[in-house]
Amino acid sequence: MINIGLDIMGGDLAPLATLEGTLASLSHLGTDTQLHLIGPSEVILSFFKEKGIPVPDNIQISEATEVIEMGEHPVKALQSKPHASLNVGFSMLASGQLDGLASAGNSGAVMVASLNALKSIPGVSRPCVMGAFPQLNGSYNVVLDVGINVDVKPELLVQFAKLGVIYSKQVFGVSNPRVGLLNTGEEPTKGSLLYQKTHELLSNSKEFTFTGNIEARELYDDRVDVVVCDGFTGNVLLKQAEGFYHLIQQRNIHDSLLEKFNYELYGGTPILGVQGNVILGHGVSSARAISNMILATEKIAKAKLSDHITKAFN
Amino acid sequence: MINIGLDIMGGDLAPLATLEGTLASLSHLGTDTQLHLIGPSEVILSFFKEKGIPVPDNIQISEATEVIEMGEHPVKALQSKPHASLNVGFSMLASGQLDGLASAGNSGAVMVASLNALKSIPGVSRPCVMGAFPQLNGSYNVVLDVGINVDVKPELLVQFAKLGVIYSKQVFGVSNPRVGLLNTGEEPTKGSLLYQKTHELLSNSKEFTFTGNIEARELYDDRVDVVVCDGFTGNVLLKQAEGFYHLIQQRNIHDSLLEKFNYELYGGTPILGVQGNVILGHGVSSARAISNMILATEKIAKAKLSDHITKAFN
Numbered sequence: 020m021i022n023i024g025l026d027i028m029g030g031d032l033a034p035l036a037t038l039e040g041t042l043a044s045l046s047h048l049g050t051d052t053q054l055h056l057i058g059p060s061e062v063i064l065s066f067f068k069e070k071g072i073p074v075p076d077n078i079q080i081s082e083a084t085e086v087i088e089m090g091e092h093p094v095k096a097l098q099s100k101p102h103a104s105l106n107v108g109f110s111m112l113a114s115g116q117l118d119g120l121a122s123a124g125n126s127g128a129v130m131v132a133s134l135n136a137l138k139s140i141p142g143v144s145r146p147c148v149m150g151a152f153p154q155l156n157g158s159y160n161v162v163l164d165v166g167i168n169v170d171v172k173p174e175l176l177v178q179f180a181k182l183g184v185i186y187s188k189q190v191f192g193v194s195n196p197r198v199g200l201l202n203t204g205e206e207p208t209k210g211s212l213l214y215q216k217t218h219e220l221l222s223n224s225k226e227f228t229f230t231g232n233i234e235a236r237e238l239y240d241d242r243v244d245v246v247v248c249d250g251f252t253g254n255v256l257l258k259q260a261e262g263f264y265h266l267i268q269q270r271n272i273h274d275s276l277l278e279k280f281n282y283e284l285y286g287g288t289p290i291l292g293v294q295g296n297v298i299l300g301h302g303v304s305s306a307r308a309i310s311n312m313i314l315a316t317e318k319i320a321k322a323k324l325s326d327h328i329t330k331a332f333n
Numbered sequence: 334m335i336n337i338g339l340d341i342m343g344g345d346l347a348p349l350a351t352l353e354g355t356l357a358s359l360s361h362l363g364t365d366t367q368l369h370l371i372g373p374s375e376v377i378l379s380f381f382k383e384k385g386i387p388v389p390d391n392i393q394i395s396e397a398t399e400v401i402e403m404g405e406h407p408v409k410a411l412q413s414k415p416h417a418s419l420n421v422g423f424s425m426l427a428s429g430q431l432d433g434l435a436s437a438g439n440s441g442a443v444m445v446a447s448l449n450a451l452k453s454i455p456g457v458s459r460p461c462v463m464g465a466f467p468q469l470n471g472s473y474n475v476v477l478d479v480g481i482n483v484d485v486k487p488e489l490l491v492q493f494a495k496l497g498v499i500y501s502k503q504v505f506g507v508s509n510p511r512v513g514l515l516n517t518g519e520e521p522t523k524g525s526l527l528y529q530k531t532h533e534l535l536s537n538s539k540e541f542t543f544t545g546n547i548e549a550r551e552l553y554d555d556r557v558d559v560v561v562c563d564g565f566t567g568n569v570l571l572k573q574a575e576g577f578y579h580l581i582q583q584r585n586i587h588d589s590l591l592e593k594f595n596y597e598l599y600g601g602t603p604i605l606g607v608q609g610n611v612i613l614g615h616g617v618s619s620a621r622a623i624s625n626m627i628l629a630t631e632k633i634a635k636a637k638l639s640d641h642i643t644k645a646f647n
Contacts, residue, residue, distance in 0.1 A: 155583055166517065169525040203480065203568040211483040211565050235572035239580050251525050252566055254517040258549035259570060263577050266553055269469055270588050277584065 020051050023316050024117040027058030028086040028104045029124025030304045034058060037123070038066045040309025045075055047310075052317055055117060057081045057108045083107035089302060093127035097135070105129065109136035112295045119320030121287060121312045123300030130167065130290070130299075137295040140325070142332030145171075146292030147179050147250065148299065149186060150257045153279035154241040161187050162201075162238075162246040165253035165288065173216040176200070176247050177224060182291040183245035184227045185331055189322045191244070199233030199243035201252060207232070213249065221247070286311030289319055292328060296320045334365050337630050338431040341372030342400040342418045343438025344618045348372060351437070352380045354623025359389055361624075366631055369431060371395045371422045397421035403616060407441035411449070419443065423450035426609045433634030435601060435626045437614025444481065444604070444613075451609040454639070456646030459485075460606030461493055461564065462613065463500060464571045467593035468555040475501050476515075476552075476560040479567035479602065487530040490514070490561050491538060496605040497559035498541045499645055503636045505558070513547030513557035515566060521546070527563065535561070600625030603633055606642060610634045 027037045041056060048054060056063050060082050067074050074080070083104040087096040097106060105124060109132040111117045122129050139146055147164035154160060161183045168175060180198045187196035200218055202210040207218045209232060221229040233243055235256065248256070264280035278284070286308050287298040296319045300312045341351045355370060362368060370377050374396050381388050388394070397418040401410040411420060419438060423446040425431045436443050453460055461478035468474060475497045482489060494512045501510035514532055516524040521532045523546060535543040547557055549570065562570070578594035592598070600622050601612035610633045614626045 155580065169517065169528075201569065203483065203565060203572075214483075214565070235569045236576040236579065238573060238576050240576070251517060251528070252569055255515065255549045255566055255570065256573060258517075259552060259573050262550040262552050262554075265550065266469065266591065270590055272586055272588060272591075274584050274586060277580065277586075 020053065021049065021317060021320050022053050022055060022117045023313060023320060024055040024057050024108045024111055024120040025313055026104045026108050026122035026124050027056050027063060029122040030300060031089060031302050032305065033123065034062050036304060036306045037309050038063065039306035040313065043306055043310035044313040045077065047314055048077060048317060053077055053079055054313065055079045055081050055111065057083050057104045059084055081107060081111065087125050087128050089125050091125060093125060093131040096125065097128055097132055105132055113137055119296035119316040121298045121300060121316040123302060123304035123309065123312065126299055126302065133290050133293045133297050137293040140292055140294055140329050140332055143292035144178060145175055146290055147182065148288045148290055149183065150253065150288060151285055152238055152260065153276060155239055156241045158241060159191065160244050160246060162248065162253055162256060163291065164248070164250035165257045166250050168250040171213070171249045173213060173220050176217040176249065177220050180221060180245060180247045181226060181331065182328065183247065185327050186291060186324065187244045189324055189327050190319055193244045195228055196244035197230045198227050198245045198247060199230050201235065201246050201248035202232035204234065205232050283308040284311055286315045294325060296325050334367065335363065335631060335634050336367050336369060336431045337627060337634060338369040338371050338422045338425055338434040339627055340418045340422050340436035340438050341370050341377060343436040344614060345403060345616050346619065347437070348376050350618060350620045351623050352377065353620035354627065357620055357624035358627040359391065361628055362391060362631060367391055367393055368627065369393045369395050369425065371397050371418045373398055395421060395425065401439050401442050403439050405439060407439060407445040410439065411442055411446055419446055427451055433610035433630040435612045435614060435630040437616060437618035437623065437626065440613055440616065447604050447607045447611050451607040454606055454608055454643050454646055457606035458492060459489060460604055461496065462602045462604055463497065464567065464602060465599055466552055466574065467590065469553055470555045472555060473505065474558050474560060476562065476567055476570060477605065478562070478564035479571045480564050482564040485527070485563045487527060487534050490531040490563065491534050494535060494559060494561045495540060495645065496642060497561065499642050500605060500638065501558045503638055503641045504633055507558045509542055510558035511544045512541050512559045512561060513544055515549065515560050515562035516546035518548065519546050597622040598625055600629045608639060610639050
């Protein structure tokens with residue numbers, strides 16, 4: 020049995036998008052998966068009532084009467100609202116009632132709760148978030164960090180490589196993931212001092228297959244399975260890809276590969292290195308994005324991602 | 334009279350692409366523009382002979398018997414080959430025989446020659462290179478630095494802003510360019526320490542209109558005219574855009590706006606802050622790219638870009 024939690028009140032379009040997304044996901048969930056909707060039970064129940072359908076068997080409702088708004092100060096909000104859906108969800112995850120938790124809510128609060136309620140996995144100095152980038156051959160690679168750690172040391176980038184390799188293996192099923200360091204050129208001496216030193220450390224690592232520097236122009240060419248970078252640059256990469264997709268939409272272009280740039284298909288960003296499986300959704304998540312976020316959370320929970328990371332860093 | 338120099342031997346596909354590009358550009362050049370082809374005269378003359386056409390009136394040939402190869406060490410090559418096309422070209426630019434110089438050759442050598450033969454403009458602590466990114470409304474914005482300065486201080490990013498504003502005004506004709514700081518979010522506290530401090534400095538600047546942070550997802554939305562970032566991040570942005578264009582081509586998509594991501598249309602990257610108008614072309618430049626690089630060089634030479642920067646920094 021896999022237990023997945025969804026923060027019903029998280030996201031700009033919640034609770035309608037989260038509840039509609041829930042409905043859309045149900046038929047795709049495994050038969051041994053239970054989805055826990057965390058939020059005010061009256062909101063959840065009245066949704067099903069209005070739809071004219073009974074609460075499905077694979078849904079559980081976990082009462083959470085308070086809501087952390089998108090603009091609230093993360094630490095203050097978490098402290099002052101013990102019954103917020105995020106606090107309830109993270110407690111359930113920390114206690115083992117859940118195998119995975121998804122929220123498209125206040126991203127700062129999700130990060131703070133991940134660090135405070137779950138804590139980092141021993142050996143992981145700073146957790147990170149990852150993005151999956153579509154490849155020309157139809158697969159995805161893993162880019163990390165895409166947002167949390169904007170001021171980093173070379174040793175931390177090596178840790179991101181290790182986390183990315185575990186994800187690539189356990190979730191994408193790549194047997195020997197190739198690791199590339201994002202940089203401005205092929206040569207080991209390219210890039211800032213941070214990237215030069217990181218190249219040296221990665222070259223000396225025997226834990227995984229480091230294939231050298233990768234330029235952003237090769238990001239979609241299936242050259243590597245894991246792309247390592249600092250959280251500032253990774254965030255820029257991720258958001259530029261989002262900007263591209265926006266252009267594609269504006270130009271009314273329909274293409275099965277380019278459609279994969281739609282964040283809605285991926286649904287969210289896994290947080291790697293904390294003691295639990297957490298996916299953070301985009302603030303503007305639609306029902307479609309929520310549905311895919313639920314399925315992505317089921318996938319990493321089934322893969323026991325957090326357990327594999329714990330084992331690798333032990 | 335405007336005098337433009339082209340390094341005939343610069344680029345992976347030189348001299349064929351440079352000479353074919355020259356031919357393609359001729360009918361688009363202003364009537365008062367002279368194009369100086371810098372390279373071995375026998376190579377240039379035999380090209381026209383094979384084409385069966387006399388050397389056009391608006392072309393001058395400047396003899397340069399040596400060639401700096403793409404893979405050579407910049408400083409050593411420039412020193413050991415005084416008659417290389419790059420050395421001859423930069424001497425002509427430094428002495429005022431040329432108003433602008435274009436090369437798709439060894440980029441390190443072009444940079445070293447720009448700094449050594451031309452020198453920085455007084456007041457400019459480190460020159461930078463810029464990219465032009467297409468906008469949904471059909472215009473372009475200016476992103477800088479896109480490659481040279483990968484380890485920077487906040488004060489340098491402010492200087493990039495100033496250089497970008499001059500370019501936007503003088504070359505793109507924008508009367509009051511809006512400046513944005515590339516960052517991971519809107520709030521002034523977003524991003525690395527470098528970007529937080531830069532935001533503060535830009536906010537206090539009275540020299541131009543700073544509109545705040547801009548996220549990479551908004552890069553194509555005509556939100557700003559100048560985007561400021563460090564050279565590492567800017568290089569990643571530029572190359573991801575190149576990778577994106579590659580995807581578009583691979584998927585056989587034809588769209589007038591997306592076609593603007595084709596670097597061949599822009600032809601090269603201006604070097605800002607040195608005492609002369611220099612455009613550095615892509616190493617793989619085709620004849621089409623060379624032709625557009627020549628026209629871009631004519632444009633910045635006509636705009637007297639370097640003079641305007643000198644005046645602004647005086």
